[in-house]
Amino acid sequence: MKERYDPHEIEEKWQRKWAESKIFQPEPDAREKFFITIPYPYLNGNLHAGHTRTFTIGDVIARFKRMQGYNVLFPMGFHATGTPIVGLAEQIQKKDPETIRVYNKLHEIPMDVLDTIQTPEQIVGYFSREAEAAMKSIGFSIDWRRKFTTTDPHYIKFITWQFNLLHEKNKVVRGAHPVRWCPNDENPVEDHDILKGEDATIIDYTLIKFELDGDILPCATLRPETVFGVTNLWVNPKNDHVRIKANDENWIVSKEAYLKLKFTDKKVELTGNVNSDELIGKKVKNPVTGSLVLVLPASFVSPDNGSGIVMSVPAHAPYDYLALRDLKGTDLTGYGMTEDVSGIPLISLIKVPEYGKYPAVDAVNELKVKDQNDPKAEEATKLVYRREFHGGVLTETTGKYAGMAVSKIKDVLTRDLIDRGIADVFYEFSEQPVICRCGATCVIKMVENQWFLNYSDTAWKEEVYRCLGNMRIIPPEIRVDFENKIDWLKDKACARRKGLGTRLPWDREWMIESLGDSTIYMCYYIIAKYLDKFTPEQLKEDFFNYCLLGYGTPEKVAENTGIALGIIKSIRSDFEYWYPVDLRSSGKDLIPNHLLFFLFHHVAIFPEAYWPRTIAINGFVSLEGQKMSKSKGPLLTLKSAVKEYGADITRLYILSTAEHVQDADWRAADVDSTRKQVERFYKTAFDIIRSDDKDDLKLIDKWMLSRLQYRIRETTDALDKMQTRRAVQNAFYLLMNDMKWYERRGGKAARRDILGTWVRLMAPFTPHICEELWNELGSGFISLAGFPVQDAALINKGAELAEEVTANTLRDIEEILRLIKIKPKKIVLYTAATWKNTVLRKGITMKKENTLDMKNFMGALMSDPAMRAHGKDIPKFAQKVITDIQGMDSEMMNTLIEVDFDEISALREAREFLSQAVDCSIEIYSEDKPEYDPQKKSRFAAPMRPAIYIE
């Protein structure tokens, strides 16, 4: 080995040797298997620091498990399905300047190369080559024989089989669903297509059909239960209204609402204009209560929201109450009305703790809202809504719904009303307007005949729950996330009109959406090793049915497909060996989508024995505090990080900077300091390897070996819980500090031994440098060596206490010297008298028996004749001992009473060290027999705390 640490040389060398010796290409054997997968990367860019983190965590666990003796399978593939790559190809072909800039600067693709990746196929080819090279350059222990891309013909056969199966099992069904739609492009709009209104969500209003002489006045509301409290309808005289035919009904709505309705699943046809005067002053029938109510004018009614016709519930809606109040004294005879509007009685239907019978009235008074045009009306509305939603209960007014919580009523009631034919659902953006990149205003369109995965199916959800219940989730806190998301998941459209991927086998104009085709592909890694043994055409349904599900017989499959019988049998037995997935480790962004679907599809397709075992989640990576972005920057590619720092330093840094779901922040300054630490590690190791220390083990060696056991235990425990940061802290930084102290204390004899363990402890994190060092220390690859196991026999509490006393004493002396600011001539230490140790032990014993108080303690002590000799010193000391013991944890107490610790000889062994450290001669006595004690300092000695006298 070389004296100077050269990461790139070492890393290339060991990566070559790993590949040559094929040590990461596992085959089934007698060992217990461990199958770990990380979601394959999507090929619309280069791997970045986020991938680096997720994949490195996976690799560390793979290496850790391998060293623990598991037969580890860690494969990798590439995801290319969907629309982004097609879109990217179009942008590159168009030479879109922004795209060119992003891919040249952020993704570091040279301009001449960029010219050669014009088609989706070229893009996929380029990025998969780059990704593989990058993952190799950072030393991932991946079995590359099993790589594939989701656009491969073999894979398409696999997905075809899967979807046919799901279709048969009724997991794929037909339906309609609302999407954001650009009428100009005639396409659904995705987030990045939106110019304005990105945050707008689709909310569903209930449309309640009030009747007017054979016409229907639909009123959109988010609170359908308030239909029981309707006193009138509102129409804005300034708005334009139209009469339309909606399916078989005649509706009257605002002109704007008509335009929106055209995109819904209703067949609408314009049949004429309607003047506001034709509506205002008329009486309409409430379809739910049957009562007749007036249509009245109000200025707050917007034509853009809902149908443009609003039902009025003044008891619970501040706007309605205000508008009604505003009408007081207004002359309505122009509308042909003679009714006294001010006499309309309010109808209360919700009881809520914060308010009286009419919450809207109370809120308006509370906030002193002037009229319907006062901005505070909005505030009052939100306040009432919030309180009624959370604390409100429906009253008798609502008939059979009385007693229900407001928060629970909406879906139930809407369902009931739709079933009775007196309501509909109407979708509306939560914010308006929503503008497409092309400049057009977006609408909500019902996409018909869409294919769905019916995730909302409760029986299916139950199975997923059961699966989750038997799984390990890391970290455990996020289990509740999964539970919530399972509840929340609705049917998911699983087909698209464009993009790369697999066609829906029974409806070939649709492409299978790309999240659906990546749910059970982990089992495909098992097949992927054999791809040269058959053509895609040979992969018929019964091949998968047998190999993955065990249906049928291998002989029949061989006959039917022409695939060699032996191959079919091998694949099936490989599957039975490797499956299920033991660990799927992923970034937290995939929880509400991919990981959820991963579970759903596994429970739908496989028997319980093959359901996933563990999911682990990690957070994102930011750069110098800034959020990373593939499309906007900043971006740090894996390739450039490794190029600059080397694989081991990059790995160690990214693992040590954050734990679990926390986001990691990549800071160049900190990476630099990691590099220094790694260099120091290398230098320390180099010195030890070069040296030739043979000596008997001293107390300090025993201390160091004892510390090492503790670090082994912590590192192992941390890795079991996938706490990479804690693992690195223990295996690297804390152990490094132990080594510093050990060397400072003159430790030598155990160094080589310790290094052998240390290097193995570090091997999962920094495998290359550890191979290089192991090459000098052990035999074979360290990647295949045994992970250190704690040796309880090497734990030496006595040695640890000795070092603790030494270190504490040194600190005390230094503190005193700092304060008195003199150059000492001589320092004298006095260890505590025997009787004080006896008192301490007695105190601890009594504490453990829960009998320790001053009275008991004194009684017990004074009953001992040997103690009475110190009678006058005992009370004060006993008091101090009680206080000290109160602050001790049980481990410390046990150590102090169980370990036979000779304080004075420990200090004597450390005398030379202490003396050098403070540059002064040191004498050590026991308080029992202080040969030199001019200031009577020895009486201040306490166990583990020698008295100090400085001349």
Place this chain on the structure above:
RNA sequence: GCGGGGGUAACCAAGCGGCCAAAGGUGCAGGACUUAAGAUCCUGUUGCGCAGGCAUUCGUGGGUUCAAAUCCCACCCCCCGCACCA
């Protein structure tokens, strides 16, 4: 709004009932080494203190306990997700 996570010293970040004035790293200051710089190693980094001590700290305000950064209650602030998009 709903759901989840989080607020700890100059900064990042551990700790989640007791050796906690609080791990580790960074930064800063001092010292050792060196011709010097760098690297490395020590020491310090809330305040006060000429004997190892004391006082006050862990978002804010209350409470429980012999003992709270850690448990309970209320409040304030920050971050993330809410879909048909990978």
